[in-house]
Amino acid sequence: MREDQLREEICEIGRRMYQRQFCAANEGNISVRLDRERVLCTPTLHCKGFLKPDDLCLVDLDGNQLAGQNQRTSEILLHLQIYKNREDVDSVVHCHPPHATAFAITGEPIPSGLLPEPEIFLGEVPTAPYVLPGTLAFAESIMPFVLRTNVIVLANHGVVSYGMGLERSYWLTEILDAYCRVLINTRALAPPRYFSGEQMRELVDLRQRWGFRDPRVEFGCANDDLANHPVFRSTWAETGIAPRAFRNDAR
Numbered sequence: 047m048r049e050d051q052l053r054e055e056i057c058e059i060g061r062r063m064y065q066r067q068f069c070a071a072n073e074g075n076i077s078v079r080l081d082r083e084r085v086l087c088t089p090t091l092h093c094k095g096f097l098k099p100d101d102l103c104l105v106d107l108d109g110n111q112l113a114g115q116n117q118r119t120s121e122i123l124l125h126l127q128i129y130k131n132r133e134d135v136d137s138v139v140h141c142h143p144p145h146a147t148a149f150a151i152t153g154e155p156i157p158s159g160l161l162p163e164p165e166i167f168l169g170e171v172p173t174a175p176y177v178l179p180g181t182l183a184f185a186e187s188i189m190p191f192v193l194r195t196n197v198i199v200l201a202n203h204g205v206v207s208y209g210m211g212l213e214r215s216y217w218l219t220e221i222l223d224a225y226c227r228v229l230i231n232t233r234a235l236a237p238p239r240y241f242s243g244e245q246m247r248e249l250v251d252l253r254q255r256w257g258f259r260d261p262r263v264e265f266g267c268a269n270d271d272l273a274n275h276p277v278f279r280s281t282w283a284e285t286g287i288a289p290r291a292f293r294n295d296a297r
């Protein structure tokens with residue numbers, strides 16, 4: 047895709063993010079990798095719902111601004127950390143979608159084993175520990191997870207999702223927030239009914255056939271561990287992440 051088309055696409059995804067109330071005022075940021083050295087990104091202090099192609103900034107992989115009349119987003123280091131570690135990624139979306147961010151604030155991990163779409167498109171979603179936004183330490187907080195997933199909840203902050211193709215990268219955030227909205231509704235109604243181990247295996251197999259890598263398969267999880275497995279739990283004790291609202295006690 048040409049640079050002017052990518053600029054239009056960033057503006058379009060910004061409009062969708064704002065319309066879905068994933069980013070209030072000037073929140074959120076979007077970037078696209080143009081080539082091995084250059085990244086196109088949204089500017090700081092601009093509403094993502096009203097961006098124009100000329101508002102965007104061009105930076106190198108160290109975050110130095112190469113072009114653009116506005117200053118680049120302060121969160122660019124998070125995006126660059128992903129590009130440096132994932133050659134297969136060409137786009138990153140970060141925002142504060144309200145339902146997923148409620149999970150981020152409470153330290154409730156995103157549960158598995160309840161709906162097909164999140165299992166197929168998202169797989170296991172980790173929660174990265176809280177670090178002051180905009181810092182290098184914040185960018186590095188995703189390192190335990192970045193190689194094994196394309197969507198990460200950022201504790202007490204929001205969500206980052208990434209992949210090949212900006213629209214698809216954004217979809218991961220939309221799927222996650224829609225899932226979290228359903229989960230919050232579920233909590234008000236009755237205890238959820240979880241998939242069996244065999245039902246989980248069918249979904250994980252389908253995810254594999256669609257070409258998504260899944261660390262649960264690489265770790266050789268048994269059927270009954272697929273919805274309740276230790277793959278992303280290494281930081282839970284340190285960061286206070288613990289399931290309280292959604293506990294799959296059957297396993």
Ligand SMILES: [Zn+2]
Pocket residue numbers: 074121140141142179203204
């Ligand atoms: Zn943020």
